[in-house]
Amino acid sequence: MTDTRTVLVAAGRLTGWIERFAARNGGYTFAAEPGAAVLTGANQCRAVITPPLPLALKEGPPVEAEVIDAIRTAAGSPRTAGVVLIRRGGYSVGVARSGMLIASKTGTRYVQSRTAAGGWSQQRFARRRANQASSLVLEAAERAAAIFGGHPVECIQRGGDRVLAAEVFEQPSLGKYRALPQLPFATVPDPRLVILQRVAMETTAVRITITDPPG
Numbered sequence: 001m002t003d004t005r006t007v008l009v010a011a012g013r014l015t016g017w018i019e020r021f022a023a024r025n026g027g028y029t030f031a032a033e034p035g036a037a038v039l040t041g042a043n044q045c046r047a048v049i050t051p052p053l054p055l056a057l058k059e060g061p062p063v064e065a066e067v068i069d070a071i072r073t074a075a076g077s078p079r080t081a082g083v084v085l086i087r088r089g090g091y092s093v094g095v096a097r098s099g100m101l102i103a104s105k106t107g108t109r110y111v112q113s114r115t116a117a118g119g120w121s122q123q124r125f126a127r128r129r130a131n132q133a134s135s136l137v138l139e140a141a142e143r144a145a146a147i148f149g150g151h152p153v154e155c156i157q158r159g160g161d162r163v164l165a166a167e168v169f170e171q172p173s174l175g176k177y178r179a180l181p182q183l184p185f186a187t188v189p190d191p192r193l194v195i196l197q198r199v200a201m202e203t204t205a206v207r208i209t210i211t212d213p214p215g
Contacts, residue, residue: 003211008207011073079098086140086159087161091168100200141171157183158182
């Protein structure tokens with residue numbers, strides 16, 4: 001069984017990462033997939049390198065230096081991202097420009113944990129929990145809309161709880177942002193300010209999915 005994981009690498013450090021990949025895996029062969037560079041080590045370790053947003057590569061036979069440079073340039077290009085991180089009990093929303101957080105709001109709202117109780121008690125609990133979650137979603141959406149409205153948001157970064165994050169963007173206040181390009185979903189712990197700042201930096205990072213060699 002092989003393990004697969006994804007690492008985030010700053011655009012300016014991509015060349016060094018590739019050099020270390022070659023040293024660890026006995027060199028590599030290069031190939032290109034739509035919008036991605038693929039490195040396969042002599043030991044069959046595989047790395048798929050992609051920019052934060054989809055990239056259209058030039059037609060014709062892929063040239064390694066050109067593909068890597070295109071990915072690095074796309075990742076490091078200036079962009080303004082609207083960020084929404086939400087989990088049960090809290091949210092952080094903000095705007096990141098070129099990886100720097102330039103506006104933000106963090107808030108908390110209590111949402112009860114699930115219960116194993118049955119009968120009417122369970123039904124009352126479920127209604128109360130749903131109302132608390134709806135209140136959290138609505139507040140996060142309103143805060144995000146207020147912050148996004150003051151900036152030329154070009155793409156969206158969601159993170160935390162996938163269901164709650166999807167519900168945030170179902171709110172009418174964020175309707176005009178639904179069609180914007182989306183960065184890969186961010187898996188984060190409780191969305192505190194320090195987590196929001198980290199995710200803001202990662203909006204310009206290169207994504208590298210590594211599959212370890214068999215055995």
